Amino acid sequence: SQKIEQNSEALNIQEGKTATLTCNYTNYSPAYLQWYRQDPGRGPVFLLLIRENEKEKRKERLKVTFDTTLKQSLFHITASQPADSATYLCALMVGGGNKLTFGTGTQLKVEL
Amino acid sequence: GAGVSQTPSNKVTEKGKYVELRCDPISGHTALYWYRQSLGQGPEFLIYFQGTGAADDSGLPNDRFFAVRPEGSVSTLKIQRTERGDSAVYLCASSRQGQEETQYFGPGTRLLVL
Numbered sequence: 001s002q003k004i005e006q007n008s009e010a011l012n013i014q015e016g017k018t019a020t021l022t023c024n025y026t027n028y029s030p031a032y033l034q035w036y037r038q039d040p041g042r043g044p045v046f047l048l049l050i051r052e053n054e055k056e057k058r059k060e061r062l063k064v065t066f067d068t069t070l071k072q073s074l075f076h077i078t079a080s081q082p083a084d085s086a087t088y089l090c091a092l093m094v095g096g097g098n099k100l101t102f103g104t105g106t107q108l109k110v111e112l
Numbered sequence: 113g114a115g116v117s118q119t120p121s122n123k124v125t126e127k128g129k130y131v132e133l134r135c136d137p138i139s140g141h142t143a144l145y146w147y148r149q150s151l152g153q154g155p156e157f158l159i160y161f162q163g164t165g166a167a168d169d170s171g172l173p174n175d176r177f178f179a180v181r182p183e184g185s186v187s188t189l190k191i192q193r194t195e196r197g198d199s200a201v202y203l204c205a206s207s208r209q210g211q212e213e214t215q216y217f218g219p220g221t222r223l224l225v226l
Contacts, residue, residue: 004154034213034214042220043203043205043217043218044155089154089155098160098162098167099168101157102154102155104153
């Protein structure tokens, strides 16, 4: 069966460190993998998209890697700040489709 | 510019009642999506519109759920004979034509069925 797995346990890190979140999937061949941020009571906010033929994407303090052999994406936030505290969702889109399939999200807490 | 807006922000109803949830997409976005998010879960796809027509309604859980987008802009999600299990946050998203992989979400409508 198809699955998208994100660590359900919250990730607590110290300010200034790099946060690394993991997204693993099975039985998908996604054309795109995306990361969204969601704050309590808000809708998801798009952060980064990476295509199946790309290995790495960067945007400011964010970096995403995509390994289609391992079926895994890693999402990194460098020099993390308390304002980065939120839930981060991984989402896949298969080629020819338009719907996103989301993981359950990982809650990140950046402490002073 | 204005983002996706959804009304109402919260809706409390009784089991068996009918509800309508409204979505105003970003101006000029041709694609519109409805998702449902239960507590502790990621959003789950319900239906996708390209213009006025439903291009994919495979995520609608049963025939109590229906959505329309008559003029290709605003959309209404309609739920008949609501059940307690329908309680969730209903999210709407929109995207530009040709860039459907990048979806912009609204704040959601929190539906509680008592």
